[in-house]
Amino acid sequence: MRRLPLLILLLTGGALPLSAQTIIDVDAAAGRHKISPQVYGVAFATPAQLLDLNVPANRWGGNATTRYNWQVNADNRAQDWYFESIAYGSATAGEGPDSFIAEARSAGAEALMTIPTVGYVAKVGPNRGKLASFSIAKYGAQQGNDAQWFPDAGNGVRTNGSNVTGNDPLDASVPADAVFQQGWFQHLVSRWGMAGQGGLRYYILDNEPSIWFATHRDVHPVGPTMDEMLAKFIDYGQRIKATDPGAQVVGPEEWGWSAYFYSGYDQQWGALHGWDNLPDRQAHANADYLPWLLDQLRQHQVATGQRLLDVFTVHYYPQGGEFGNDTSAAMQARRNRSTRSLWDPAYVDETWIATAVNLIPRLKQWVQLYYPRTRIGITEYNWGAEGHINGATAQADVLGIFGREGLDLGARWTTPDAATPTYKAIKMYRNYDGQRSTFGETSVSTKVANPDQLSAFGALRRRDGALTVMVVNKAASGSTPVSVRLANALPSGNAQVWQLGAGNAITRLADVPVVAGAVNTTLPAPSVTLLVITSGRR
Numbered sequence: 001m002r003r004l005p006l007l008i009l010l011l012t013g014g015a016l017p018l019s020a021q022t023i024i025d026v027d028a029a030a031g032r033h034k035i036s037p038q039v040y041g042v043a044f045a046t047p048a049q050l051l052d053l054n055v056p057a058n059r060w061g062g063n064a065t066t067r068y069n070w071q072v073n074a075d076n077r078a079q080d081w082y083f084e085s086i087a088y089g090s091a092t093a094g095e096g097p098d099s100f101i102a103e104a105r106s107a108g109a110e111a112l113m114t115i116p117t118v119g120y121v122a123k124v125g126p127n128r129g130k131l132a133s134f135s136i137a138k139y140g141a142q143q144g145n146d147a148q149w150f151p152d153a154g155n156g157v158r159t160n161g162s163n164v165t166g167n168d169p170l171d172a173s174v175p176a177d178a179v180f181q182q183g184w185f186q187h188l189v190s191r192w193g194m195a196g197q198g199g200l201r202y203y204i205l206d207n208e209p210s211i212w213f214a215t216h217r218d219v220h221p222v223g224p225t226m227d228e229m230l231a232k233f234i235d236y237g238q239r240i241k242a243t244d245p246g247a248q249v250v251g252p253e254e255w256g257w258s259a260y261f262y263s264g265y266d267q268q269w270g271a272l273h274g275w276d277n278l279p280d281r282q283a284h285a286n287a288d289y290l291p292w293l294l295d296q297l298r299q300h301q302v303a304t305g306q307r308l309l310d311v312f313t314v315h316y317y318p319q320g321g322e323f324g325n326d327t328s329a330a331m332q333a334r335r336n337r338s339t340r341s342l343w344d345p346a347y348v349d350e351t352w353i354a355t356a357v358n359l360i361p362r363l364k365q366w367v368q369l370y371y372p373r374t375r376i377g378i379t380e381y382n383w384g385a386e387g388h389i390n391g392a393t394a395q396a397d398v399l400g401i402f403g404r405e406g407l408d409l410g411a412r413w414t415t416p417d418a419a420t421p422t423y424k425a426i427k428m429y430r431n432y433d434g435q436r437s438t439f440g441e442t443s444v445s446t447k448v449a450n451p452d453q454l455s456a457f458g459a460l461r462r463r464d465g466a467l468t469v470m471v472v473n474k475a476a477s478g479s480t481p482v483s484v485r486l487a488n489a490l491p492s493g494n495a496q497v498w499q500l501g502a503g504n505a506i507t508r509l510a511d512v513p514v515v516a517g518a519v520n521t522t523l524p525a526p527s528v529t530l531l532v533i534t535s536g537r538r
Contacts, residue, residue, distance in 0.1 A: 021481040021520075024448055026458045028467050029488035031445035035403035035459055040430055041112065041411035043380070049415050050107030053423070054430040054438065058104045058111055059204070059379060059411040060097060061253075063215050065114035066207050067173065069121035070094045070184040076122040076133070076172060079215045082146045082153040083133035085122035085172040094187050101192060101200060110201060112250070112379070112411060113188070115181055115240075117206040117232045120173040120219040131172035133218035138171070139164050156218065169219040178235040185243040195246035202409075203240050204379065205233065205251035208315065210264035210289075223264025225280050226289055230296050237308030248310040250409070252293065253379060255315050257353050261288045290314075294370035311409050312367055315380035316342075316359055319351035322394070323384040329476060332390040335383055336474040337452055339397045343405050344451070360405040377409030378402070385422070389502055389526040392421035393472050396528060399429055400457030400470040404443050424500050428528055429470075432498055432506060440468040454482075466532070475525035484519040484531075491533050495519055500528035 041057030042049070050058060067076035067085070073095045074087040088096045097113055104111040125131045132153035136142055142154030142164065156164045185203075193199035209229060212220040224232075229252060237249050254260060258267055266278040266289075284292055290312075297309050317323045322335045340347035341357040349357050363376040383398060385391030395412075402410050416423035429439040440459030446469055448456050456471040467489055473480050494511035501507075501524060512521050514533050523529055 021483050022448070022454050022473070024446065024454070024456045024469065024471055024482060024484045025487070026447075026456075026467065026469050026484060026489075027445040027487040028458075028460060029444075031443065032460070033406060033443050035439075035441050035443050036408045037441065038110075038377075039402040039407050039410035040399060040426065041379075041409065042415040042426070043411055043413050045109075045415040047103045047107045049418060049423075050104065050109045052418065052431065053415075053426050054108075054436045055426065056109050057202075057409070057411060058100075058109045059114075060100050060111060061114045061204060061207055061380065061411070062413075063207060066116050066118050066212070066216055067120065067122045067219075068096070068114075068116055069123065069174070069176065070097070070181075070187065072122070072124050072128075074122040074124050074128070076216075076218075079156075079217070082144070082150070082155055083172065083218045084146065084150060084153050085124060085131040085133075087124045087128035087130075091128060094184065094191070097188075098191055112202040112204055112409075113200055114204045114207055114253075115184070115236065116176060117178075117181075117209070117236050118212055118216055118220050119175065119177065120169055120216075121176040121180075123170075123172060123174045133169075133172040134164050134167060135171065139167060163217065165221065167218055171218075173219050178232075178239050181236065182239040182243060185240055185247075189244050195244050195248070199244065200247070202248050202250055202311075204253060204313070205236055205249065207253050208255040208259070209252065210259040210262070210267055211255055213264055213268045223266070223268035225265045226263045226284055226287075226292055229263065230293060233293070233297060233308055234300060238306070241306060241308065249308055250311040250313050250377065250379070251309060252290070253313055253315060254290065256317060257319070257357065260290050260314060263289045291366050291370050294366060294374070298371040309371065309374060311375045311377050312363065312371070313377040313379045313409065314359075314363065315413075316357075316378050317380075317382060319349070319353060323382050325385060325387070327385050327388045327390055332385075332476060333474070335385060335390055335394045336397065336472070339383070339394060339401060339455075340451065342398065342401045360401070360407055364406065375408035377411075378407060379409060379411045380413045381410070382413045386416045386420045387422075389421045389504070391416075392425035392500065392528065393474070393526060395422045396425040396428065396470060397455055397472040399426070399439075400455070400472070403439070403459060404446075404457045406443075419504075421500065421504050424504070424506055425528060428498075428500060428506065428530060432530055439470065440466060454480075471529075473523055473525065477525055479522045479524050481522045482520070486517050486519070489517075491517060491519075494533075496530075496532035497521075498530035498532070502526060 043059040064075045076085045101111040134154040134156040143157040144155035146153040195201040213223040265280040345358045383394040440461035442460040444458040446458035458469040491514040497509040
């Protein structure tokens with residue numbers, strides 16, 4: 001019987017140290033299911049980052065992509081930057097995304113491309129100059145402006161605190177419907193080929209549409225209704241599939257918890273008038289927004305035979321301050337704890353949400369009930385503290401959860417700086433040794449007693465039969481003794497030890513013996529530890 005390496009990945013960092021030995025039970029024969037490599041995606045990574053991280057997906061997304069004009073190669077930065085339309089360096093049609101796709105390909109990654117559906121895209125001024133949606137010269141004094149780069153561009157808020165209303169959307173934008181965008185689909189296919197032959201595969205339908213009334217209020221000041229969003233899905237989806245039948249349509253890319261249940265129209269109404277009487281919801285028999293949308297797209301497929309949604313996606317950010325740079329002891333513990341909102345039905349969110357988010361199981365349940373065989377994704381998320389080991393342990397926890405819970409597509413917002421521990425936490429999954437060695441592709445049963453103290457994730461690696469286990473030990477200081485007990489594997493010899501610690505470097509340490517089918521070691525806090533064990537398979 002040939003020997004195979006058994007790989008175990010351990011993390012520590014974030015709460016009170018554990019005083020007793022913590023048991024991790026890994027059964028290599030139980031609970032097996034595929035881990036999609038696409039869950040390790042990032043956004044706007046450089047080719048060097050993509051190569052170093054060895055990640056398979058890079059997203060072109062965010063608020064500016066809602067108004068990208070492929071014909072003139074420009075976008076509008078919306079509320080993020082004074083509602084300015086800004087040209088890219090090249091006037092070549094579609095050059096920005098084409099370069100993005102080319103760079104992703106050069107690093108062995110796929111591009112996830114956002115397609116505008118809001119109805120307007122950026123226009124450019126003379127000599128490709130900037131244009132402002134809320135010109136101070138036209139609309140009067142405002143509370144803020146781009147004083148350094150474009151002083152006439154206001155923030156759309158009058159000095160008395162009220163929003164500028166009744167502005168002309170043509171000041172800095174031009175109408176752009178699905179016919180306009182179909183020209184871009186055709187360009188993409190002409191430039192890169194059909195999806196089935198290696199062309200662009202993922203077409204994302206816009207970005208956080210239910211809050212267009214805020215982020216893009218210069219062109220869409222009223223939140224979209226459920227019917228508007230369904231009509232857009234059908235119109236744009238049909239044109240994407242007509243241009244490239246193998247393309248994967250991704251959406252609706254909603255921003256977070258409220259947007260899973262309420263349309264943009266009702267979110268805007270509720271904020272102004274209260275949440276007890278929501279007109280759009282009442283007009284749809286009190287249906288929750290995203291389940292309703294799934295069901296309508298399913299009914300469309302039944303009637304037409306055409307699937308117009310391939311990957312059902314949302315965005316998710318923890319709401320308790322985790323997405324930030326606070327690394328106080330309390331926030332470190334909360335950051336590590338709050339990842340349970342992704343999977344645990346017993347975890348009541350500690351913010352204004354105040355209920356169990358249970359996000360990935362919830363998405364899977366909605367798909368099962370309303371549109372079976374639709375894949376699921378979280379295409380924007382971030383737990384903050386990128387420059388701290390606590391951000392790294394949270395990131396590693398999230399990636400482990402994505403694989404264990406069966407997510408199909410993930411993309412972090414954005415890509416951490418290569419000098420940060422959080423960047424190295426991703427690298428521990430995808431290129432821990434600099435030789436592109438990765439976490440496994442098949443999830444296996446991995447059990448711990450208390451995930452608030454220590455969580456763990458196991459997987460088999462196809463290339464060499466390795467069993468990989470990611471363990472997040474949420475200790476802030478001291479050391480933690482652990483025993484990783486292995487079932488349905490025949491370990492022998494010593495375990496290699498790789499560690500990412502407070503020194504912010506991935507280092508190989510001395511080997512650790514495997515005794516009686518277990519790896520017993522003590523881990524410093526906070527740290528990320530990888531064990532590689534020689535074993536035989538039963």
